[in-house]
Amino acid sequence: MPKRVISKVRRWAAGKRAFVVLAAGFALAWVGLTLFGTTMVYTSTEAFCATSCHEMANNSNMEYIGSTHDKNRTGVRATCVDCHVPHAPIPLYIAKMGALNDLWSHHVTKAVDTREKFEAQRPKMAQRVWTYMKGNDSRECRHCHTPANMDPDKQSPVAVARHEKGKREKLTCVDCHFGITHHEPKSGPGPQELDVDRSLIPRSAIF
Amino acid sequence: MKLLFSLTVACGLLAASLSHAAVDADAAQAQLKSNGCLKCHSVDKKKNGPSFKETAKKYKGKADGEEKLVKHVTTSPMVEVDGVKEEHKSLKTKDAAEVKNVVQWILAQ
Numbered sequence: 044m045p046k047r048v049i050s051k052v053r054r055w056a057a058g059k060r061a062f063v064v065l066a067a068g069f070a071l072a073w074v075g076l077t078l079f080g081t082t083m084v085y086t087s088t089e090a091f092c093a094t095s096c097h098e099m100a101n102n103s104n105m106e107y108i109g110s111t112h113d114k115n116r117t118g119v120r121a122t123c124v125d126c127h128v129p130h131a132p133i134p135l136y137i138a139k140m141g142a143l144n145d146l147w148s149h150h151v152t153k154a155v156d157t158r159e160k161f162e163a164q165r166p167k168m169a170q171r172v173w174t175y176m177k178g179n180d181s182r183e184c185r186h187c188h189t190p191a192n193m194d195p196d197k198q199s200p201v202a203v204a205r206h207e208k209g210k211r212e213k214l215t216c217v218d219c220h221f222g223i224t225h226h227e228p229k230s231g232p233g234p235q236e237l238d239v240d241r242s243l244i245p246r247s248a249i250f
Numbered sequence: 251m252k253l254l255f256s257l258t259v260a261c262g263l264l265a266a267s268l269s270h271a272a273v274d275a276d277a278a279q280a281q282l283k284s285n286g287c288l289k290c291h292s293v294d295k296k297k298n299g300p301s302f303k304e305t306a307k308k309y310k311g312k313a314d315g316e317e318k319l320v321k322h323v324t325t326s327p328m329v330e331v332d333g334v335k336e337e338h339k340s341l342k343t344k345d346a347a348e349v350k351n352v353v354q355w356i357l358a359q
Contacts (some may be wrong), residue, residue: 200336201336204331204332204334204336205298205331208331208332208334219297219298221292221295221297222288222292227292227293227295229293229294230294232295233292233294233295233296233297234295235295235296235297236295236296
């Protein structure tokens with residue numbers, strides 16, 4: 044900014060006005076941060092994800108309803124956000140930036156706005172999610188499920204055998220647990236057939 | 251009159267047999283989901299058990315293919331998964347038509 048403007052503003056804000064400027068600055072920051080925080084929280088709710096655009100409401104949400112992550116014996120649910128929005132802060136902000144692409148697809152390119160288009164893109168969308176989940180070693184699954192604390196006495200023998208196999212073959216959760224909530228795409232590779240470069244995907248609780 | 255009646259009966263029987271031969275994909279998929287088959291078997295992707303496409307490739311066109319599969323999903327035979335032997339789960343339904351529908355859907359993949 045040119046020196047003239049800066050010195051003009053400084054003269055204007057000098058003296059008693061400085062207090063007003065400071066207070067206004069605080070108020071603006073408070074409003075801004077509140078808006079930011081509220082947006083981050085609101086865009087991370089099931090109501091927002093599942094119902095605010097018809098692409099999700101008519102496709103993904105319909106598949107989710109009745110699945111084991113939605114309705115089960117204990118009523119403990121994993122909603123859209125729990126699996127698809129990272130909980131760790133840095134990956135969360137990165138994902139939120141990426142979600143701006145959803146706005147672009149919805150309003151501009153209309154990439155999946157009909158059932159046919161959605162089904163045509165399903166393999167690509169599924170592979171994108173599986174690649175992400177494989178790359179971060181199923182970080183979102185591990186937010187709720189801790190393999191080390193899976194009590195073998197409470198699991199069926201089949202489950203115990205499978206998880207031991209998974210450990211041996213260094214599989215990640217999504218390698219076997221896919222298509223559990225949303226429909227599997229009818230074509231394309233599954234998670235075990237995807238070759239994933241893990242270098243760029245944030246993995247841990249912070250980064 | 252007699253001719254019309256017998257023609258109607260013939261058409262009805264034909265329709266019945268044709269509808270019996272068609273696979274009800276929705277019913278088959280509902281059965282697969284409710285019985286937990288999809289926990290280990292995917293339609294075409296690698297999971298724990300062979301994919302339905304692999305199974306169909308192995309048994310399609312074989313005379314006793316359907317019979318073998320029906321037996322597999324109703325008698326809980328022992329299967330070996332990664333060196334460990336375990337019982338293969340059976341379909342909960344005892345209705346032969348429903349079992350046949352599921353097996354035929356698998357063979358059609």
